[in-house]
Amino acid sequence: MATLPRLLASAIACSLASSAVLAAGAPSGVDQKGMDRSVKPGDDFNAYANGAWEKTAQIPADRASTGIFLQVFEKAEKRNADLVKEAAAANAPAGSNERLIADYYKAFMDEAAIEKAGLKPIEPALAAIDAIKDKPALSTALGAQLRADLDPINATHLDTGHLLGLFVAQGLDDPSKNYPYLLQGGLGMPNRDYYLKDDKDMVEARTKYAAYVQALLAQAGTPDAAAKAKAVVALETKIAQAQLSIVESEDIHKANNPWKRAEFATKAPGIDWNAYFKAAGLDDQPTFIVWQPSTVTKFAALVASEPLDTWKAWLRFHALDENAFVLPKAFDQLSFDFHGKTLTGTPKQRDRWKRALGLTNADLGDAVGQIYVKKYFPASSRAEVQDMVKNILKAFDARVDTIDWMSPATRQKAKAKIATIKVGVGYPDTWRDYGKLEIRPDDAFGNHNRAELAEYRHQVAKLDKPVDRDEWWMTPQTVNAVNLPLQNALNFPAAILEAPFFDPKADAASNYGSIGAVIGHEISHSFDNTGAEFDAQGRLANWWTDADQKHFKEAGQRLVEQFNQYEPLPGLHINGQQTLGENIADLPGLAIAYAAYKESLGGKPAPVIDGLTGDQRFFLAFAQSWRTKTRDAALRQQVIGDGHAPGPFRAQTVRNLDPWYDAFKPQPGQKLYLDPTQRVRIW
Incomplete structure (x- = not known):
C-alpha cells in the first residue's frame, strides 16, 4: 500500500x-x-x-x-486510552515519555483553558502575517511555514495546506544520501478536483467551502471577511489549476527533477528563493528534487502576480484552519461542520477524548x-x-x-x-527521542505546533546523516x-x-x-x-x-x-x-x-x-x-x-x-x- x-x-x-x-x-x-x-x-x-x-x-x-x-x-x-490513564496516574518525572503523554493529553482535554485563552496563542502568528509588507517578506513567510510532508511515492495525492511540502529521503538516482523533495500543496479542500470539476457535488462543496472560509475569518475578527474569503477561494482555484493530477504525480519519471538551489530563481521566478530557503532552514542545501516542476514554476508566478493582501488572507485562513482543533470551540465546530459533515457526511464529531488520543499519537x-x-x-x-x-x-x-x-x-x-x-x-x-520537545499541561496550541516544528526539524536533520533503510x-x-x-x-x-x-x-x-x-x-x-x-x-x-x-x-x-x-x-x-x-x-x-x-x-x-x-x-x-x-x-x-x-x-x-x-x-x-x-x- x-x-x-x-x-x-x-x-x-x-x-x-x-x-x-x-x-x-x-x-x-x-x-x-x-x-x-x-x-x-x-x-x-x-x-x-x-x-x-x-x-x-x-x-x-x-x-x-x-x-x-x-x-x-x-x-x-x-489500549491507548488505558496507556494514557496509566501515564497520568504514574506521576512520572519531567521529560519522560509518560509525562509528555500525560501533559499533552491533559492540555487538549482542558477545554476551559482553551476557551479562556481565546485567540491569544495564535495571535503572534496572525500578527506576523499582518506585518508582511512586500513580496520578499511574503517569500520569507512561505518558507518559514514549510513543513514535513508524507512519502510522495505512497501519498502523492495528499496535499499539504502549505504552498509546498517537504519530504526527506534518499535520492531517486543516488541511494547513498538523503535529499530534500518539494511537493505541491496549497489547498484547503482534499484535492484539485474539488475546485475544477463542475458536477453538482463539487459545485456544492465549493459553495460550502467559500462559506466556511468566510465564517472562519469572521470568527477571528478579520475585517472585510467576505471579500477576503472570496479572494482566498479564487487564489486556491488558481493553485488547483497549477497542480498536476494524481495520475500525473504518480509517474515517478516525471518526478525526478533535481534542481540546484541557484536554479530556482530562473526556473521558478516570482518567489525570492534565497529568502524562502533561509526561512525554511534549507539555505545550505545544494540540490532539491522537485516532484512537480511545472507546478512550482506556476506557484512562483502566482506569488508574483496575485495581490499581497490576497496572499496574506490565504495565510491567515490556513493558520486558523490548520489549528482550529486547538482553538476555542467556535473555531473547532466550524472546522468540523465543513471538513467532517460536508466533505465526509459524518454527522457527529468524535468525542474529545478520542480526538485527544489521535492527536497525542500523531x-x-x-x-x-x-x-x-x-x-x-x-x-x-x-x-x-x-x-x-x-x-x-x-x-x-x-x-x-x-x-x-x-x-x-x-x-x-x-x-x-x-x-x-x-x-x-x-x-x-x-525510537524517536522527544527529550528536547517542550510539552506543557496548559498549552494545547503550543504543544501541537512545537511538535509539528520538531518533526520538521527531525526531517531536515536527516539531510546531514547517512541514509537509514531501517x-x-x-x-x-x-x-x-x-x-x-x-x-x-x-x-x-x-x-x-x-x-x-x-x-x-x-x-x-x-x-x-x-x-x-x-x-x-x-x-x-x-x-x-x-x-x-x-x-x-x-x-x-x-x-x-x-x-x-x-x-x-x-x-x-x-x-x-x-x-x-x-x-x-x-x-x-x-x-x-x-x-x-x-x-x-x-x-x-x-x-x-x-x-x-x-x-x-x-x-x-x-x-x-x-x-x-x-x-x-x-x-x-x-x-x-x-x-x-x-x-x-x-x-x-x-x-x-x-x-x-x-x-x-x-x-x-x-x-x-x-x-x-x-x-x-x-x-x-x-x-x-x-x-x-x-x-x-x-x-
Missing part, C-alpha cells in the same frame, strides 16, 4: 503451518452470519461474503465509514508506541510474525520462478530485489502497513497484527486469506507499476528487458480497464489508472498468500470446517477483510482523491485467480466471471 496516507496492509505465514490441519470443530475464522447466500458468488463476491453484514451494519455517528479496519482500530484506541507517536509494544506486543510475537513474513517472501520468490513470460535476466533482478527487502515488524529498532514511517499503534520503494522496505505495525486480520485461534486458511494477503500486498508493492521502477538498492533504474516491461504494462492496462468498469456511486467510476498500484499489489498479494497457504498444508488435504473447504475459507476471509460501509460523501472523496479503490471492489480481485473458480464454481454469464484468457495475471 501503501498508507493511510495511501495505507493498508499486514502480516502472516510459516508458524501457521502447524495449525493448518485442524479438527473439524475448530473455528473457521469466517463470519458466516455476515454472508448473503442468496447472492451468487459469481455475480458479486463481496455481497456474497458480506451482504448480510452490510444490510444491518450501522456507521457510527462520528465516523465516515465502518468495517474491519475500524474494528481493529477501536481495539488499539482502547505528535508523540514513538513515545506512545514504546509503551504500547511493551504491553501488547512481546518480542516472541514479533519473532513469530517475522517468520511469517519470511515465508510469504519465500512464496513470492518461488512464484517468480514460474512466470513463463519473464526472461532470465529480469527474473534474476526480481529475485535479487526480493532477497534484499528490509522487513520491519511490530516496531522500529530505534527508518519507520508508521507508529506501532497504527492499524495499517506500508511499502517504502526508496528503502526497499516494509513496515508492519503491531496494531494491525490482531484478530480478525490474524487470529492464532482461527484456521490457517482464514489467517492466510486475511493477514497473509495483506503481507502479500505490501510485498507486491515492490513490484507494482511504481515499485517495479526501483532496483534492489531503492534506486530508480530500469532492470527490465523491453519485452518483459511491455508484457507487464499490458497486463497492468487490463487491470486498469477492469477497475474502470466499477461504479461506486451513480455516474462515478473508479479511476483504474489512479488505483493501479494498489490493485496490482492486491492481485499477486492474494495469489502469493494462497500459494503460501497451500504450502503450509504440507501436502495434506485441508479439512472442511463449518461446511466450507479450505479454499472457500481462504477467499471468504479475504473478502471479509475488505468489509466496508461508507457514507456517500466520504466514498466520493475517496474515489476522486485516493489511490485505493473502495474495499467492496478490492474484494472482487478474486475473479482473476483460477483457484477461486474451482472453489465457488462461477459460471459464464455471471457478472464476475472471466474467461481464463481474460483473467489478469501480473506476477
Whole structure:
C-alpha cells in the first residue's frame, strides 16, 4: 500500500503451518452470519461474503465509514486510552515519555483553558502575517511555514495546506544520501478536483467551502471577511489549476527533477528563493528534487502576480484552519461542520477524548508506541510474525520462478530485489527521542505546533546523516502497513497484527486469506507499476528487458480497464489508472498468500470446517477483510482523491485467480466471471 496516507496492509505465514490441519470443530475464522447466500458468488463476491453484514451494519455517528479496519482500530484506541490513564496516574518525572503523554493529553482535554485563552496563542502568528509588507517578506513567510510532508511515492495525492511540502529521503538516482523533495500543496479542500470539476457535488462543496472560509475569518475578527474569503477561494482555484493530477504525480519519471538551489530563481521566478530557503532552514542545501516542476514554476508566478493582501488572507485562513482543533470551540465546530459533515457526511464529531488520543499519537507517536509494544506486543510475537513474513517472501520468490513470460535476466533482478527487502515488524529498532520537545499541561496550541516544528526539524536533520533503510514511517499503534520503494522496505505495525486480520485461534486458511494477503500486498508493492521502477538498492533504474516491461504494462492496462468498469456511486467510476498500484499489489498479494497457504498444508488435504473447504475459507476471509460501509460523501472523496479503490471492489480481485473458480464454481454469464484468457495475471 501503501498508507493511510495511501495505507493498508499486514502480516502472516510459516508458524501457521502447524495449525493448518485442524479438527473439524475448530473455528473457521469466517463470519458466516455476515454472508448473503442468496447472492451468487459469481455475480458479486463481496455481497456474497458480506451482504448480510452490510444490510444491518450501522456507521457510527462520528465516523465516515465502518468495517474491519475500524474494528481493529477501536481495539488499539482502547489500549491507548488505558496507556494514557496509566501515564497520568504514574506521576512520572519531567521529560519522560509518560509525562509528555500525560501533559499533552491533559492540555487538549482542558477545554476551559482553551476557551479562556481565546485567540491569544495564535495571535503572534496572525500578527506576523499582518506585518508582511512586500513580496520578499511574503517569500520569507512561505518558507518559514514549510513543513514535513508524507512519502510522495505512497501519498502523492495528499496535499499539504502549505504552498509546498517537504519530504526527506534518499535520492531517486543516488541511494547513498538523503535529499530534500518539494511537493505541491496549497489547498484547503482534499484535492484539485474539488475546485475544477463542475458536477453538482463539487459545485456544492465549493459553495460550502467559500462559506466556511468566510465564517472562519469572521470568527477571528478579520475585517472585510467576505471579500477576503472570496479572494482566498479564487487564489486556491488558481493553485488547483497549477497542480498536476494524481495520475500525473504518480509517474515517478516525471518526478525526478533535481534542481540546484541557484536554479530556482530562473526556473521558478516570482518567489525570492534565497529568502524562502533561509526561512525554511534549507539555505545550505545544494540540490532539491522537485516532484512537480511545472507546478512550482506556476506557484512562483502566482506569488508574483496575485495581490499581497490576497496572499496574506490565504495565510491567515490556513493558520486558523490548520489549528482550529486547538482553538476555542467556535473555531473547532466550524472546522468540523465543513471538513467532517460536508466533505465526509459524518454527522457527529468524535468525542474529545478520542480526538485527544489521535492527536497525542500523531505528535508523540514513538513515545506512545514504546509503551504500547511493551504491553501488547512481546518480542516472541514479533519473532513469530517475522517468520511469517519470511515465508510469504519465500512464496513470492518461488512464484517468480514460474512466470513463463519473464526472461532470465529480469527474473534474476526480481529475485535479487526480493532477497534484499528490509522487513520491519511490530516496531522500529530505534525510537524517536522527544527529550528536547517542550510539552506543557496548559498549552494545547503550543504543544501541537512545537511538535509539528520538531518533526520538521527531525526531517531536515536527516539531510546531514547517512541514509537509514531501517527508518519507520508508521507508529506501532497504527492499524495499517506500508511499502517504502526508496528503502526497499516494509513496515508492519503491531496494531494491525490482531484478530480478525490474524487470529492464532482461527484456521490457517482464514489467517492466510486475511493477514497473509495483506503481507502479500505490501510485498507486491515492490513490484507494482511504481515499485517495479526501483532496483534492489531503492534506486530508480530500469532492470527490465523491453519485452518483459511491455508484457507487464499490458497486463497492468487490463487491470486498469477492469477497475474502470466499477461504479461506486451513480455516474462515478473508479479511476483504474489512479488505483493501479494498489490493485496490482492486491492481485499477486492474494495469489502469493494462497500459494503460501497451500504450502503450509504440507501436502495434506485441508479439512472442511463449518461446511466450507479450505479454499472457500481462504477467499471468504479475504473478502471479509475488505468489509466496508461508507457514507456517500466520504466514498466520493475517496474515489476522486485516493489511490485505493473502495474495499467492496478490492474484494472482487478474486475473479482473476483460477483457484477461486474451482472453489465457488462461477459460471459464464455471471457478472464476475472471466474467461481464463481474460483473467489478469501480473506476477
